[in-house]
Amino acid sequence: MSTGPRLRLPGERKDGAQPDLHAEHQILNMGPSHPATHGTVKFLIELDGESIVDLDVQVGYVHRGFEKECESRSWYQCIPYTDRLNYNSAILCNLGFCMAVEKLLEIETPERCQWLRVLAGEISRLGDHLTRCGASCLELQAMTPFLYGIEARELVWDLQEMLCGARVTTNYVRIGGVKHDLPEGFAAAAGDLLAKVRSLLRDFDAVVTRNRIFVDRLKDTGVLSKEDCIRHAVTGPVLRAAGVPLDLRKDEPYLVYDQLDFDVPVGTVGDNYDRYLVCVEEMQQSLRIVEQCVDRLGALGPGPVDVDDPRVRWPAKGRVFEGMEELIQQFKSVTEGPKVPAGEGYLAIESANGELGFYLVSDGSQRPVKVRCRPPSFLNLQPLPLMVRGAMLADLIPTFDFLNMIGGECDR
Amino acid sequence: MDDCASPLLRRLLDTHGSALHATHARLGDATAIVKPPALLEVMGFLRDEPGLEFDMLLDLTAVDHLGEEPRFEMVYHLYSLARNHRLRIKARLPESEPVVASLTGLWASADWMEREVFDLYGIRFEGHPDLRRILLDESFEGHPLRKDHPKAARRPPVEPRQA
Numbered sequence: 089m090s091t092g093p094r095l096r097l098p099g100e101r102k103d104g105a106q107p108d109l110h111a112e113h114q115i116l117n118m119g120p121s122h123p124a125t126h127g128t129v130k131f132l133i134e135l136d137g138e139s140i141v142d143l144d145v146q147v148g149y150v151h152r153g154f155e156k157e158c159e160s161r162s163w164y165q166c167i168p169y170t171d172r173l174n175y176n177s178a179i180l181c182n183l184g185f186c187m188a189v190e191k192l193l194e195i196e197t198p199e200r201c202q203w204l205r206v207l208a209g210e211i212s213r214l215g216d217h218l219t220r221c222g223a224s225c226l227e228l229q230a231m232t233p234f235l236y237g238i239e240a241r242e243l244v245w246d247l248q249e250m251l252c253g254a255r256v257t258t259n260y261v262r263i264g265g266v267k268h269d270l271p272e273g274f275a276a277a278a279g280d281l282l283a284k285v286r287s288l289l290r291d292f293d294a295v296v297t298r299n300r301i302f303v304d305r306l307k308d309t310g311v312l313s314k315e316d317c318i319r320h321a322v323t324g325p326v327l328r329a330a331g332v333p334l335d336l337r338k339d340e341p342y343l344v345y346d347q348l349d350f351d352v353p354v355g356t357v358g359d360n361y362d363r364y365l366v367c368v369e370e371m372q373q374s375l376r377i378v379e380q381c382v383d384r385l386g387a388l389g390p391g392p393v394d395v396d397d398p399r400v401r402w403p404a405k406g407r408v409f410e411g412m413e414e415l416i417q418q419f420k421s422v423t424e425g426p427k428v429p430a431g432e433g434y435l436a437i438e439s440a441n442g443e444l445g446f447y448l449v450s451d452g453s454q455r456p457v458k459v460r461c462r463p464p465s466f467l468n469l470q471p472l473p474l475m476v477r478g479a480m481l482a483d484l485i486p487t488f489d490f491l492n493m494i495g496g497e498c499d500r
Numbered sequence: 501m502d503d504c505a506s507p508l509l510r511r512l513l514d515t516h517g518s519a520l521h522a523t524h525a526r527l528g529d530a531t532a533i534v535k536p537p538a539l540l541e542v543m544g545f546l547r548d549e550p551g552l553e554f555d556m557l558l559d560l561t562a563v564d565h566l567g568e569e570p571r572f573e574m575v576y577h578l579y580s581l582a583r584n585h586r587l588r589i590k591a592r593l594p595e596s597e598p599v600v601a602s603l604t605g606l607w608a609s610a611d612w613m614e615r616e617v618f619d620l621y622g623i624r625f626e627g628h629p630d631l632r633r634i635l636l637d638e639s640f641e642g643h644p645l646r647k648d649h650p651k652a653a654r655r656p657p658v659e660p661r662q663a
Contacts, residue, residue, distance in 0.1 A: 148635035153651075155620075156644055160651055191527055318581060321556045321609035332581065339584055433527045434559070434577055434588065447575065449563055462559040462577070470612045499635055 113141055116481075120149045124485050126223040128495035129469070131484070138481050143473040147466070150495035158459035162425030163189055163263060166459060171257040173461060174497040177216035179208045179248070180439040181497070182261035185459075187342065188435040188446035189263045192428050193400065197264060200391040202343045204266050207381035208251055209437075210374045212258075214285070215244045216440035216492070217367045217374070224364075224489035225296060228305055233296045240288040243281045250274055263426065264401050265394030275382050282375055289371060297368070306361040310475040310487030313358060320471040324442025324464055326491060329366045330358030336438035350377050363490040400426045425454045441465050441492055465491075465498040506530040508587055511552065516542050521592075531588040539574075539591050540601040546578060546587065547606055554578040554587060557607035560614065562621045566647035571595035572623055576603075593623060602628035620645040 119130035132144040154173065158166045170185045171178040183205055190197065197205075222237020245255040250271050252260035260267050296302050312322065314330045327334055335352040337345040353369035355362025394401045402421050403414040430452035436445035442464030449458035468491050476484050508530050509523045519538035524531050534542050546554045559577035570592035578587045593600055602625035603610040614625045615634040622643035625631055633640065637658050642649050 148633075148637075151635040153644060156649075156651055159647075194527070316608075318555050319608040321558050321607065323558075334581060431526060432529075432531075434529055434586075436558075443558060445559055445577070447559065447561060447577070458561075458563045460559070460561045460575075466612065466616075467609055470609065 124227045125488055127493040129493060135481060140476050140479055140481060143476060145469060145472050148499050150499040154461065154500035155459055158456055162454050163428055163456060164425050168259050171259055172496050174439065174494045175256055176219050176494060177212040177440045178256065178258045179212035179260050180444065183209055184437045184444045184446050186261045186263050188433060188448050189428060191433040191435045192431055192448055192450055195264050195395050195397055197395050198392045200388055201265050201393045203381050203385050204393060205261060206343050207378060208260055210377045211244055211247050213440045214371055214374045215241050217371045220492040221367055224486060227485050227489050233292050236288050236292040240285045243285050247278055247281055250277060264397055269393050270385060275386055278382050282378065303361065306364055306486055308359050309479060309483040310360045311358055312471055312475050316471055316474060321467050322471060325363055325366045325370065326468050329355035329362035331356055336436060336443060342437060348377055348380055360486045360490045427452060427454055439464060442468060461500055463497045463500060465493045469493045469498060508585060529588055531590060533590045536591045536593060536600055543603055543606055553582045554580045556581055557603060557609050560610055562617045562623055564621060564647045572598050574600055598623040599626055601626050604628055
């Protein structure tokens with residue numbers, strides 16, 4: 089038996105006292121472009137070993153001056169900018185803005201247009217949730233479900249492409265209408281593609297929902313209680329995961345949501361696993377809504393998709409070629425853009441992330457005085473330090489992922 | 501169009517009539533314009549009063565009415581989860597002293613939104629625990645959403661920060 093001096097462990101003191109490994113907190117910079125986050129944001133993390141002591145969330149990296157830009161454009165020219173807010177569900181952003189302008193104009197859109205808008209919006213929501221769930225799996229090192237999710241999103245975007253000619257920046261909704269009606273063969277294509285999406289969702293569910301590693305990383309992490317959600321004005325799936333069934337589609341039904349049959353899933357404890365389950369169920373509900381819309385649009389038969397209001401929509405091309413009044417009207421619409429009556433209005437819709445509100449102020453001219461977008465991502469991200477304080481560094485990843493912060497919308 | 505269109509406004513007028521400049525319910529949005537010194541009190545009342553229970557401050561922003569006095573206008577959108585009703589509160593602030601009470605003590609959601617208004621409009625919030633820029637860089641000069649801030653203003657690229 090050796091009697092020589094024992095080797096000391098790193099950090100162990102000469103007198104044999106326990107090494108104090110937690111003497112100093114470490115500051116860790118994460119982001120603004122980090123491979124384990126989908127969203128451009130910087131975290132300044134104070135760490136005690138691997139535990140998060142405190143967190144400073146720094147947003148603004150994708151700030152492009154959305155509001156300032158809109159103030160110098162005509163009302164119509166603002167619509168493409170709204171595509172770039174939440175680029176995962178651009179149609180919902182188009183919709184929120186256009187409906188807010190319609191509120192100022194006091195316009196009621198035709199029935200067919202409303203069904204088309206709901207259809208397009210739910211396709212968009214589906215794409216958003218697929219990205220959220222798929223990308224979150226990727227960031228938890230699960231490649232296969234990510235591919236299932238993204239493949240399904242591609243299919244959903246195929247539908248979106250049929251509808252508006254673009255996959256991401258859709259620019260589909262117009263003030264007082266939509267760009268155009270369903271293309272030929274849309275119903276058949278939708279039936280086909282949605283069946284594939286359902287099948288992919290089943291595969292996704294089989295790989296992920298009861299996966300031990302996945303459940304362990306999500307369950308009881310990132311908990312945000314009901315009360316804290318309300319204090320922080322958190323909305324959308326994050327709030328519903330905490331057990332509050334607030335969904336503007338049900339609570340303040342707009343468009344034709346009151347005629348649709350769908351459920352609002354809620355969670356119980358408000359952890360990441362609940363958020364995941366809520367999103368997965370919302371996708372099923374969106375699929376149901378899309379199918380109902382396709383059926384209904386088929387049953388409605390052809391009809392106008394634009395409001396017949398010369399203030400906002402162009403006259404039909406045939407009439408422009410024949411009538412002087414219509415020609416002048418189109419010329420003025422193109423060169424000047426619509427004039428919106430002076431006033432203010434706030435209109436909120438249920439976007440994929442929560443309450444997406446637009447507060448518009450007009451002085452009666454062609455340009456808005458103020459275009460405020462109430463971004464759900466921004467407000468949902470705010471209580472992040474509360475969710476991860478005291479947790480492990482690794483818990484930050486799923487927590488941030490399931491908030492689905494979208495830089496374009498958060499930073500505007 | 502009239503004040504009585506909304507029972508919410510009626511209630512607010514009855515209890516805090518002297519703290520209000522005006523009310524309206526145009527386009528269905530119940531709105532009350534509050535005198536800035538009474539803002540905190542009115543907001544506290546709206547949050548705690550049974551039957552009103554505005555438990556969420558959904559949105560907070562400002563509008564620059566350049567050329568008018570008072571120039572700035574704070575706009576708050578409240579929502580009651582318990583009662584499912586909404587209310588808009590506004591307060592006008594003078595150009596010479598754009599200061600208003602912070603609502604962070606009432607609703608935690610005010611924190612970042614007040615920082616954003618401070619950042620983009622230069623309105624200061626008294627009692628805010630951490631009033632610093634949020635969307636723009638600390639070295640940014642001016643407040644870009646003010647109407648007199650040129651849209652085409654250029655600035656040199658931000659230098660990398662020394663650790």
